[in-house]
Amino acid sequence: MFLHRTSRLTPFAMMICCLWISLLDTSLPAAETEKVDFSADVRPILARRCYACHGTTIQEAGLALHNYESATEETESGIVAIVPGNVDESELVFRIEETDPDLRMPPAEHEPLTAQEIQTIKTWIAQGGEYNQHWAFQPIPEIAPPAIADVSNPIDRFIDSRLIKAGIEAAPQADRDTLIRRLYYDLIGLPPSPEEVAAFVNNSDPDAYEKLVNELLASPHYGERWARHWLDVVRYAETNSFERDGTKPNAWKYRDYVIRSFNEDKPYDQFLIEQLAGDELDEVTRETLIASGFYRLGIWDDEPADPLLARYDELDSIITTISQGMLGLTVNCARCHDHKIDPMPQTDYYRMLAFLDELTPYGRRGDEKTFSQSDVSDPELNAKYQSIENQLRDLRQRMYELEQTGVVKMSAEDQRATETGRRKKLLERKLKKYLDPEPWVQYEGMKEEERQLEEQMRQLPERETVMSVAKVELNRAPTTVMLRGNPHVPGDVVEPGFPELFGDADPQFSEAGPQPDRSGKRKAFAEWVASEKNRLTARVMVNRIWQHHFGRGIVRTPNNFGLLGAPPTHPDLLNWLAQEFMDQGWSMKSMHRLILMSNAYQRSSQSVDDSLDKDPNNDLFWRFDLRRLSAEEVRDSVLAVSGVLNEKLYGPSIYPDLSQEVLSTQSRPGEGWGKSSVVERNRRSVYIFIKRSLIPPELASFDFPDADVTCEARFTTIQPSQALAMINGEFLNDQAKQFAERLNKEAGDEVESKVRLGLKLVTTRKPTETDVSEGLQLIDTLQKEHGLSAEESLKYFCLYALNLNEFVFID
DSSP: OOOOGGGTOOHHHHHHHHHHHHHHHTTSOOTTSOOOOIIIIIHHHHHHHTHHHHSSSOBGGGOOOSSHHHHHSOOTTSOOSOOTTOSTTOHHHHHHHOOOTTTOSSOTTSOOOOHHHHHHHHHHHHTTOOOOOOGGGSOOOOOOOOOOTTOOSHHHHHHHHHHHHHTOOOOOBOOHHHHHHHHHHHHHSSOOOHHHHHHHHTOOOTTHHHHHHHHHHTSHHHHHHHHHHHHHHTTOOSBOOTTTOOBOTTHHHHHHHHHHHHHTTOOHHHHHHHHHHTTTSSSOOHHHHHHGGGGGOSOOOSSOSSHHHHHHHHHHHHHHHHHHHHHOOOGGGGSSSSOSSSSOOHHHHHHHHHHHTTBOOSOBTTBOSTTTEEEOOOHHHHHHHHHHHHHHHHHHHHHHHHHHHHHTTSOHHHHHHTTTTTHHHHHHHHHHHHSOHHHHHHHHHHHHHHHHHHHHHHHSOOOOEEESOOOBOOSOOOOEEEGGGOTTSEEEEOOOOOOGGGTOOOOOOOSSOSSTTOOSHHHHHHHHHTOTTOSSHHHHHHHHHHHHHHSSOSSSOTTOOSTTSOOOSSHHHHHHHHHHHHHTTTOHHHHHHHHHTSHHHHBOOOOOHHHHHHOTTOTTOSSOOOEEOOHHHHHHHHHHHHTOOBOOOSSSOBOOOOOHHHHTTSSSTTTTOOOOOHHHHTBOGGGBOOOTTOOOHHHHTTTOOOTTSOOSSOOOOOOHHHHHHHHHOHHHHHHHHHHHHHHHHHSOSOHHHHHHHHHHHHHSSOOOHHHHHHHHHHHHHHHHTTOOOHHHHHHHHHHHHHTOHHHHEEO
């Protein structure tokens, strides 16, 4: 609690304290010192150290430091925390410098501010104590790239200007062997063949690199690679989670929609609108209905202890995914109370929920299709089905009435049996006995007509259904703020609206939405999210694209652009990229092309000692960061090198073989896990059936994400389970055998030729003589010292080659 300073110090103590402050104040920066930015430099300190007691929710002693007005006005105890331009009169400074534990702020049970933090606050107050809006909440400014001689790519002009200012020397450009491998993995997630590497390395065309970029962007494998990044963000899986972890029918069609969208370079704004309001658009298509399956991807409890709470937990998962994945905002933090850090009151959360409150749950136990499956069959086909179904319904009604004339003559026990699931079998055995001959002949004729109609139905092509928002609940009770987030304690009614920090006007709705039985609220929300005026959407997506090319984003917290997120290392570059992204029609491929053509992307990972000392984290992108292959890239690369990769696109998911030990980890071992043919099992990893409770070990070992929540960036770990999977795992050993068979077919009879080809396929470069010698020595040792056959030895050489660091890491 802040008190008036004169009420607690003796005159002598006051004199000593003032002398101490004046001495410290001599270190204040001169006028030419770089200006301290409140949003970037000061607010994070206040957020970490002060807002818990003096923020949006709790305001001890009547003091709040989260906005200018409350921080600079006199409190109930008569003090002023911040006096702009006057460090000596600012109570905040006095308190954070206090040494008496009873008076110091933060309180004694917390760590005091560091000398650097104190100096930052003092400098800021001395410079006027201005409160400016957080960088991510400001409109995207118009920015021109810095002018640097002989640098044409705008990205390089931003990057190089920072390097020049910091006196950092950039690493040299990577060689062509490195660049082609880097490009292939970044864009399509597969290794280049030795022939493709040789063709690129030996190509003297000055535009060879640009042509390769365009070729890979045009590859259908590009969508497979980049769809997986988006699937991480939207927590894609094909099951419900919880104990039963039942299958979500047709979830794979959403995955294929994402792959196609990336391959077609669908504008990102359209991509978002289709997912957020695909069932509410002016023109609803099969594709947009599949896109609306976004709302059905989350976990679903089919037997909740508290159904009302489960419904709002499901909606919270959607709000979290939208706000973090698309907007870079942790709106979900305001479910139970005002956001502790960001300027986001609890009402903002429920105003956003009001856009979505008409969404039905994924399903109801015993009926999981009504809300989540839409029939998208051809209208003519549906008409044929409808005609036959109507005939069957009328026929079965007449059959039932005729059956009942016999049932009433049966014993009481048999009559009761006809009211159960035993009816059909009982009637087959006994009905003839209770019907007169003429009605029986009539009944037999009806049975034959029923069989014919059923056969006609079987002859029709199958109807197609897709996972979607098939049904909504209009005219629900108004949305209310829920006290402490508890749906059983409703508070004030709220209307749909956008977060206050944007200052956007509330949406206007017509009486009827664009589609029957749809209000249009989600369409209005989607258009706001995907608007060029939205301050976050473009920034968040270009940061994600940058992240997957450089290993981390310009903002290192891709799902959190708020006050507790990491500030951008290159804010001007981020803003310029966001504007360029929109200017280029939200084209993701154009953004790829711009980034990949930069010198910054084409640098080697080679270290420069002085640069490493100055920027050990590579915040300024003076070199390229080495990275480990993702789980999917490891598996797909093994299949590609062994020569068995099935490049088939799209379609239902596949099921890799799992050991009984892995299957037994489920509550019902093996339930819901299908069996695919060998050819299907060799398809790319993006097509693997994602069962939340049963992730295949070859993916799980290499940091496949938790599919229950949005994943902003995967962990990249190096751990023993990876080595065990790569050396002892059944998948790798099976593929090593396939690899050996390939070498036998393609390299001839000479062992040395097999070793050379094997190493060339694994490393995508010409092996050195030392490499070859070590491979030959391994085979010789296996045969002479361990008594293995030539075939077994070759297989273990292949396993060794697949375990080389050069195979698992991208330079």
